Amino acid sequence: MGCRTVILISGSGSNLQSFIDRLHPDQANIVAVISNRADAFGLQRAARADIATAILSHRDFPDRVSYDQALAELIDSYQPELVILAGFMRILTPGFVARYEGRLLNIHPSLLPKYTGLHTHQRALEAGDSEHGATVHFVTEELDGGPAIMQSHVPVLPDDSVEALAERVRQTEHSLYPLAASLYIKGRLRLIDGRACLDGAPLAPSGLRLDQFETDMRGHRND
Numbered sequence: 001m002g003c004r005t006v007i008l009i010s011g012s013g014s015n016l017q018s019f020i021d022r023l024h025p026d027q028a029n030i031v032a033v034i035s036n037r038a039d040a041f042g043l044q045r046a047a048r049a050d051i052a053t054a055i056l057s058h059r060d061f062p063d064r065v066s067y068d069q070a071l072a073e074l075i076d077s078y079q080p081e082l083v084i085l086a087g088f089m090r091i092l093t094p095g096f097v098a099r100y101e102g103r104l105l106n107i108h109p110s111l112l113p114k115y116t117g118l119h120t121h122q123r124a125l126e127a128g129d130s131e132h133g134a135t136v137h138f139v140t141e142e143l144d145g146g147p148a149i150m151q152s153h154v155p156v157l158p159d160d161s162v163e164a165l166a167e168r169v170r171q172t173e174h175s176l177y178p179l180a181a182s183l184y185i186k187g188r189l190r191l192i193d194g195r196a197c198l199d200g201a202p203l204a205p206s207g208l209r210l211d212q213f214e215t216d217m218r219g220h221r222n223d
Contacts, residue, residue: 002023005185006075006080007083008034008083008088009013009032009034009035010089020045020049023178031078032053033046033209035215042087043085053161063097067090068093069096072099097140098141100139101140105184106137108137109121109170110124111206112137113205117144125165130155134152134173136151137196148206149180152169165197
């Protein structure tokens with residue numbers, strides 16, 4: 001089987017579904033889906049795919065440190081090679097992040113370093129941005145500040161609402177995240193000296209562009 005992968009969720013799990021749909025078990029062997037919320041719909045998605053699930057509620061712990069310690073012990077029980085944050089709505093402690101350094105990925109709905117944190121679509125509209133998107137990055141202690149791996153770009157239309165823009169970005173995430181993760185699974189992507197590197201070469205600060213990378217891949221297949 002493929003790379004042992006644990007995916008953490010808090011909600012609907014649409015990005016989890018993209019991993020299930022797009023990556024064969026020989027690539028990403030999803031050994032567990034863990035949620036901090038028992039009502040997360042993503043748990044049903046995992047169950048339908050015969051993936052083990054676990055619930056660890058943060059409400060059962062007095063502070064972030066104790067929760068993250070218990071979460072790490074639960075994750076480690078599955079012996080993962082890769083840990084994926086897919087809508088896991090928790091700010092992680094430095095100790096947790098350090099434990100999984102170089103094998104912990106996240107996706108954020110903005111073109112980082114723009115708009116860390118919440119309400120990214122609203123902020124892009126208020127700023128009058130002409131484009132918006134999502135970023136897959138390695139997780140570091142800095143919130144949404146880890147080295148970028150790959151970004152998707154979408155136009156911001158004149159009559160866009162927050163909901164319309166969010167949905168356009170979300171659709172790109174479903175191809176962006178599994179593709180970026182697959183580079184790690186294939187051994188091509190690594191965190192080296194604090195930088196995201198592809199085939200040993202440091203990536204640009206904004207990472208790869210999804211559209212350009214997909215075009216290059218099609219070109220190679222047609223050669």
